[in-house]
Amino acid sequence: MTIVIIIWCFGFSTIAQDDPNHNNVQTYFNEARTYSNKNQIDLALSSLDKAAALAEENKDVKTLIDSYNMFALLYLKLDKVNTTKYYWDRAKVLLGEVEYPYGDAIYKYIEAILLYKxxxxxxxxxxxxxxxxxxxxxxxxxxxxxxxGNIYLNLEKYESALKNFNSLVVNTDVYEKDYLASKAYIGLARTNIKLNNFEEALSNAQSALKLADENGFYLEVVEGNQLLSKSYEGLERFEEALVATRNLYTAKDSLFTLEKIKIETKTADEIHSENMANEIKRQDKRIEELSKSANKSEITAILTSAFLIIISLLAVSLYRNNQIKLKTNTLLQTKNSELQAARDEAVNAMEAKTNFLSTVSHELRTPLYAVTGLTHLLLEENPSENQKEHLKALKFSGDYLLNFINDILHINKIDADKLEPLNMEFNLKKVLKEVIDSLQQSAKENNTEIILDYDDTIPSHLMSDPLKLSQIFMNLIGNALKFTKNGEVKVVAQMVHKEEEDVTLYFEVLDNGIGISKEQQQKIFEGFEQGSIQINREYGGTGLGLTIVKSLLGLFDSQIKLQSDLGQGSSFFFELKLKSKDSIVDDIPFELTQKDYTFKGLHLMIVEDNKINQVITKKMLSKKEITSDIASNGMAAIDLAKKNKYDAILMDIHMPGISGEEATIEIRKFDQITPIIALTAISLDDSLESFYAAGCNDVVTKPFKPEVFYQKIGENIFDNRENGSLSS
Structure with missing residues (x-):
């Protein structure tokens, strides 16, 4: 059942008490109010037209303002907004000529209703x-x-709405006591239906209907039956709801007859046309009066006066302009100071947010290292199948949390302008293959194939930042795999243009997964945005991947673009301008084989202030038959390095006292040979370049994957021995 709610009450109060024809005009206003409340709009307009004519005849501006305001309210009840605004504007013009607070009040009341509409x-x-x-x-x-009260109800401020309606139920209004009470009961019924208080709503609707029936408030009879039916439905009293619905249709049929609508429309249009014609006649009469008085002498006097006025106005204007300039300059200086203060405040707020996120993400890594490390150790100690299942779930959760923390730190670095693209030589095909290989396991889990469509005319040696490019493709391909099952993900790299060493490349990642709706495409690159709550629940993730891609491409002055149809898949594409190094001979194979190292007999130093991390790192080394000493701070590490010989030093960066960087610098003063590997929960202000500059041979971020940890140790000890140098 469709519920139609009529919410407006158009009441008419007393007119200006100083009107000489007060009694006659007041009678017409009373008639108009009575007819309006009974929804007899044609009769209300006719009575109001008589009041306006009487005010016009007696040149009573205040009564004419009241008439225009009331015309506006009646036409608003007919939903003729343009006609309403015509009379509203006429009232405004007259209000500019006289001081009339009551007229201003009604004018603002009408404006409030228009704003609400x-x-x-x-x-x-x-x-x-x-x-x-x-x-x-x-x-x-x-x-x-x-x-x-009706506005509060629309804003879902139910307590305020109930307060207003309850105060009107027991009103002592001289003119509209029953009408206001019936409207108040209707408001209470509507509010209680919203609050599911159907018993109370039923009582309110019955009270409204009783008053409306007794007084002939026909619109309120319709509303009362509507609310009665709705209340019975809420109480599951369906037979009574059906009766109320039948009564509703009967009331509507008697109220909204074609003949009645025709009469109301005709009367409204005729009165409005007549009023507009009268206004035109008044203007024509004024113009004619002015024309008759314009003889030659008067014209000369007028022109002379106009000339003098113009000269005076120019002088005044020049003076005022000078004063305005002075005030404007002062104001601009004040505003500049305010803007500077606001900018400084915004910068401080951004720095505070950035530092907070950096500190939080860094501090989370330390306990997370314990979680992932202990999980790895427990998985290697032959747990039962039941325990293994729980441990794998714990490992997955740890990896997920680590990725989330990394994403937040990455976004934070970009926001804080801490990231700049490097410019180093690399092989693009090798980068893409390494990314694809690392994601093959995810592809297998979704039964999805990754296809590389690579243009072999792309130069083998390019200059850019391969790490950031890897991050871009890791996020794009990983995102495509997440939303594609039993399908394929295609990675395209094509040459667009090449002129000497300047190369323009086109990249695209396509999938035939679930696709993205047009609505969600507008905000898919915003932080923490995944399209919908349902997608987040089904597929998981943080929604930061595409935000990172967009931010990273911004570092290369490029822009990510998207084409997608829901259910048909998605395509993300962009262009990059790079430099090529054609003179470099390509003698490096694409595939790098991971080596197996024999660690037995190695002796390492662990520099770590966290006791749990000390235990975990030492036990991970023991698993590979590596012995170790522990230094709890930088000074202890320097002392041990002077007294003993180590195959490598695992150096934590953030420690009380002197930092890992400072300790490395001191060790390098007397030991240029021993490999030093930085193990750090890297934070916003950390720089890999500063680690290498201090003398570190390599960096592993905590928490790390065990296979990466062992691989780095092997590379820095055994590979450097083969190369004959261990210096940084």
Whole structure:
């Protein structure tokens, strides 16, 4: 059943008490109000037209303002907004000629209703408050309460709405006591239905209907039956709901007859046309009067006066312009100072946010290292199948949390302008193959094939930042795999243009997965955005991957673009401008084989201030038959390095006292040979370049994967021995 709600009450209060024809005009206003409340709009307009004619005849501006305001309210009840605004504007013009607080109050009351109809709820409430300040008439105050209550109901401020409606149920209004009470009961019924208080709503609807029937408030009869039916439905009293619905249709049939609508429309149009014609006649008469008085002498006098006025105005204008310039300069200086202060405040706030996120993400890594490390050790100690299942779940959760922390830190670094692209030689095909190989396991889990479509005319040696490019493709391909099952993900790299060493390349990652709706495409690159709550629940993830891609491409002055259809798959594409190094001979194979190292007999130093991390790192080394000493701070590490010989030093960076970087610098003063590997929960202000500059041979970020940890140890000890040098 469709529920139609009529919420507006158009009340008419007393007119200006100093009107010489007060009694006659007041009679017409009373008739108009009575007819309006009974929804007999044609008769209401006719009575109001008589009041306006009488005001016009007696040149009573205040009564004419009241008439225009009331015309506006009646046409608003007919939903003729443009006609409403015509009379509203006419009232405004006359209000500029006289001091009339009551007229201003009604004018603002109408403005509040227009604002509400445009869904500007808070502005409407503000305007009602303005109107209330201008007049304390009881009838006017009650009508404001009613409109305000309906606005509160629309804003779901149910307590405020109930307060307004309850105060009107027992109103003592001289003009509209029963009408206001019936509207109040309707408001209470609507509010209680929203709150699922169907018993209370039923009682309210019955009270409204009783008053409406007794007084012939036909619209309220319709509304009362609507709410009665809705209340019975809520109480599951369906037979009574059906009866109320039948009564509703009967009331509507009697109220909204074709003949009645025709009469109302005809009357409304005729009166409006007549009023507009009268206004045109008044203007024509004024023009004619002015034309007759314009003889030659008068014209000369007028021209002379106009000339003198123009000269005076120019002089005044020049003076005012000079004053305005002085004030403007002062104002601009003040505003510049305010803007500077606001900018400084914004910068401080951004720095505070950045430092907070950096500290949090860094501090989370330390306990997470314990979680991932202990999980790895427990998995290697032959757990039972039941325990193994739980440990694998714990490992997955740890890896997921680590990726999330890494994403936050990465976004934070980009926001803080801590990232700049490097410019080093690399092989693009090798980078893409390494990314694809690392994601093959995810592809197998989704039964999805990754296809590389690589243009072999792309130069083998390019200059850019291969690490950031890897991150871009890791996120794009990983994202495509997540939303593609039993399908394929295609990675395209094509040459667009090459001129000497300047190369423009086109990249695209396509999938035939679930696709993205047009609506969600507008915000898919925003932080923590995954398209919908359902997608997040089904596929997981943080929604930061595409944000990182967009930010990283921004470092290369490039822009990610998207084409997608829901259910048909997605395509992400972009272009990059790079430099090529054609003179370099390609003698490096694409595939790098991972080596197996024999670690037995190695002796390492662990520099770590966290006791749990000490135990975990030492046990991981023991698993490979590596012995170790532990230094709990930088000074202890320097002392041990002077007294003993180690195959490598595992150096934590963030420690109390002197940092890992400072300790490395001191060790390098007397030992240039021993490999030093930085193990760090890298934070916002950390720089890999500064680690290498201090003398570190390599960097492993905590928490790390065990296979990466062992691989780095092997590379820095055994590979450097083969090369004959271990210096940094």
């Amino acid at each position: 445009e869904n500007q709820n808070f502005q409407a409430i503000f305007m009602l408050g303005e109107a209330r300040q201008l007049n304390n008439d009881r009838n006017f105050f009650n009508n404001i309460l009613l409109v305000e």
